[in-house]
Amino acid sequence: MNNILNIQNLKKTYHTKEKETIAVEDFSLSLADGEFVALVGPSGCGKSTILSILSGLEEKTDGTIIYQNKKMGYMLQTDALFEWLTILDNCLLGLKIKGELTDEKREYVISLLKKYGLGDFLNSYPSHLSGGMRQRVALIRTLAIKPDILLMDEPFSALDYQSRLAISDDVFHILKEEKKSLIMVTHDIAEAISMCTRVIVLSKRPCTIKKEFLISLTDFSTPIENRKAKEFSHYYEEIWKEIDHES
Amino acid sequence: MSHEHKIYLRKIRQEKIFIHFCQFLLLFLLLGIWQFAADKGIIDSFISSSPSKVWDxxxxxxxxxxxxxxxxxxxxxxxxxxxxxxxxxxxxxxxxxxxxxxxxxxxxxxxxxxxxxxxxxxxxxxxxxxxxxxxxxxxxxxxxxxxxxxxxxxxxxxxxxxxxxxxxxxxxxxxxxxxxxxxxxxxxxxxxxxxxxxxxxxxxxxxxxxxxxxxxxxxxxxxxxxxxxxxxxxxxxxxxxxxxxxxxxxxxxxxxxxxxxx
Missing domain, CATH: 1.10.3720.10 (MetI-like)
Known part of the structure; x- marks a missing residue:
């Protein structure tokens, strides 16, 4: 398979007054086109740092990243919608900033919104939308710049369990349909197994790869259905064992 | 609109009118007392003036x-x-x-x-x-x-x-x-x-x-x-x-x- 992203021996150090902290060390990952990968690990281990570096928000200390001309789309922990902009304007934000807004791209965004059940809300404001809908808007805002790889940083953690299940199904469908690849950071093992074909377990600080699981479920379909697969609990247990739990 | 809702709205309106009424009453009362006290010589209007003098x-x-x-x-x-x-x-x-x-x-x-x-x-x-x-x-x-x-x-x-x-x-x-x-x-x-x-x-x-x-x-x-x-x-x-x-x-x-x- 063709790799669209190669990360080799990534390292990131933070400096504070007291000390130097190694957040990420010796992290390597190759991502195939269309692949969904989850990074799981104890909280505060530096998972988010990897995404921040990949999206260009932070500088890496060492290592190489080969992008193969692929564009990154970053989806944050909160939806971070601008309350003073309409849903459509929120989704067009990235294009406006990049100065790439054309009629054609505007139509594309509107078509995305319509396709994913937000057609009636183009001119509404975010405060009128439910948490799950807001997440969908945030996703479409990310998709508007036509990224090849989606980076998601615990994107549903602010939602209640019900909406969380529903939106992970939605996001899964949208990303598969738009043929995107995904690197997702999560602390929810079930979410990782049900959405991704590869789960990478990360260690405590400094964050390195501890173990990699290739997930293959019988009747692989949607995240909610996948949770019913007979291998699901087996993977869950195995991954659970690998995560460094605080005693 | 239900009967209860009408009563509720009326109550809110009445409350608002009452508040405004009290606000004006307080103003008139203060001005009235001030004028009265000045007229009757209870206070010295040379140093405390009076509403009518202010108006003039x-x-x-x-x-x-x-x-x-x-x-x-x-x-x-x-x-x-x-x-x-x-x-x-x-x-x-x-x-x-x-x-x-x-x-x-x-x-x-x-x-x-x-x-x-x-x-x-x-x-x-x-x-x-x-x-x-x-x-x-x-x-x-x-x-x-x-x-x-x-x-x-x-x-x-x-x-x-x-x-x-x-x-x-x-x-x-x-x-x-x-x-x-x-x-x-x-x-x-x-x-x-x-x-x-x-x-x-x-x-x-x-x-x-x-x-x-x-x-x-x-x-x-x-x-x-x-x-x-x-x-x-x-x-x-x-x-x-x-x-x-x-x-x-x-x-x-x-x-x-x-x-x-x-």
């Missing part, structure tokens, strides 16, 4: 053709000082936000300037700019600008860090973060600062008029006190409260049309 004073000012001149002068100075203070306030706040190190360097100076009673600078301004309108406007601006800078800058800093992260993930530059995020996000805060500052400016203007003493409501009050004409002093205070109310209402009105209610 205002009428005579009107007859002499100077009433609106004084009101206009004060209004004009306040508005000019207000605009200059706000413009400078926004400008400096943007600079502080843009260069965090500048903010760090200036921090102690702002603390001192903020706690310093600006009235103390009055005599200096008077000597530098002369006893004229320039001094008054400068005073109004000075008294409002520090509060404006600090308030607006604080508003700028309150922006959700996730939103800034989002902007950066789109490769936004500082101008874009400023115009797409910081400004619209601070709209409410800006409006609050406007309200605060219009009264600050009025304080500055009256202070300036006290010192310069040529025209305006502050001059009326100062002049009245110097010639021991308490009628004029209290008339000035009454005019000033009316002017302050009108200015505040105008700002509130602008706020209402500017901030859409979702």
């Amino acid at each position: 004073t205002i009428l005579s000012l009107y007859d002499s053709g100077t009433l609106f001149h004084h009101i206009w002068v004060t209004t004009y100075e306040t508005i000019l000082g207000f605009f200059m203070g706000m413009t400078l306030g926004v400008l400096v706040a943007v600079i502080l936000w843009w260069f965090p190190n500048v903010a760090k360097v200036l921090d102690p100076y702002f603390t001192v300037l903020n706690s310093l009673p600006k009235v103390a600078l009055g005599p200096i301004i008077l000597i530098w700019c002369g006893a004229n309108q320039k001094s008054i406007i400068l005073m109004a601006m000075l008294i409002s600008v520090i509060v404006a800078i600090l308030n607006i800058y604080q508003g700028f800093q309150k922006v959700d860090s996730q939103k800034i992260k989002l902007m950066k993930s789109f490769d936004a530059n500082k101008w874009q973060i400023c115009f797409y995020l910081i400004f619209p996000n601070s709209k409410k805060n800006l409006m609050e600062t406007l309200k605060l500052n219009i009264s600050m400016c009025l304080i500055g203007v009256i202070m300036g008029e006290f010192l310069v003493s040529k025209e305006g409501i502050g001059y009326l009050i100062m002049y009245g006190s110097q010639v021991f004409n308490l009628n004029l002093v209290i008339s000035g205070v009454v005019l000033l409260s009316l002017l302050a109310t009108v200015l505040y209402t105008v700002i509130s009105f602008i706020e209402k049309i500017y901030i859409k209610k979702d």
Whole structure:
């Protein structure tokens, strides 16, 4: 398979007054086109740092990243919608900033919104939308710049369990349909197994790869259905064992 | 509409009317007692004036053709000082936000300037700019600008860090973060600062008029006190409260049309 992203021996150090902290060390990952990968690990281990570096928000200390001309789309922990902009304007934000807004791209965004059940809300404001809908808007805002790889940083953690299940199904469908690849950071093992074909377990600080699981479920379909697969609990247990739990 | 809902709405309306009624009653009562006490000689109307005398004073000012001149002068100075203070306030706040190190360097100076009673600078301004309108406007601006800078800058800093992260993930530059995020996000805060500052400016203007003493409501009050004409002093205070109310209402009105209610 063709790799669209190669990360080799990534390292990131933070400096504070007291000390130097190694957040990420010796992290390597190759991502195939269309692949969904989850990074799981104890909280505060530096998972988010990897995404921040990949999206260009932070500088890496060492290592190489080969992008193969692929564009990154970053989806944050909160939806971070601008309350003073309409849903459509929120989704067009990235294009406006990049100065790439054309009629054609505007139509594309509107078509995305319509396709994913937000057609009636183009001119509404975010405060009128439910948490799950807001997440969908945030996703479409990310998709508007036509990224090849989606980076998601615990994107549903602010939602209640019900909406969380529903939106992970939605996001899964949208990303598969738009043929995107995904690197997702999560602390929810079930979410990782049900959405991704590869789960990478990360260690405590400094964050390195501890173990990699290739997930293959019988009747692989949607995240909610996948949770019913007979291998699901087996993977869950195995991954659970690998995560460094605080005693 | 259900019967219960009608009763509920009526109750709310009645309550509102009652509150307004009490407010007016209180005003009439106070004025009535004041007038009564002055008429009966319980208080000395030479030093405490009376509502009827205040009214007469205002009428005579009107007859002499100077009433609106004084009101206009004060209004004009306040508005000019207000605009200059706000413009400078926004400008400096943007600079502080843009260069965090500048903010760090200036921090102690702002603390001192903020706690310093600006009235103390009055005599200096008077000597530098002369006893004229320039001094008054400068005073109004000075008294409002520090509060404006600090308030607006604080508003700028309150922006959700996730939103800034989002902007950066789109490769936004500082101008874009400023115009797409910081400004619209601070709209409410800006409006609050406007309200605060219009009264600050009025304080500055009256202070300036006290010192310069040529025209305006502050001059009326100062002049009245110097010639021991308490009628004029209290008339000035009454005019000033009316002017302050009108200015505040105008700002509130602008706020209402500017901030859409979702």
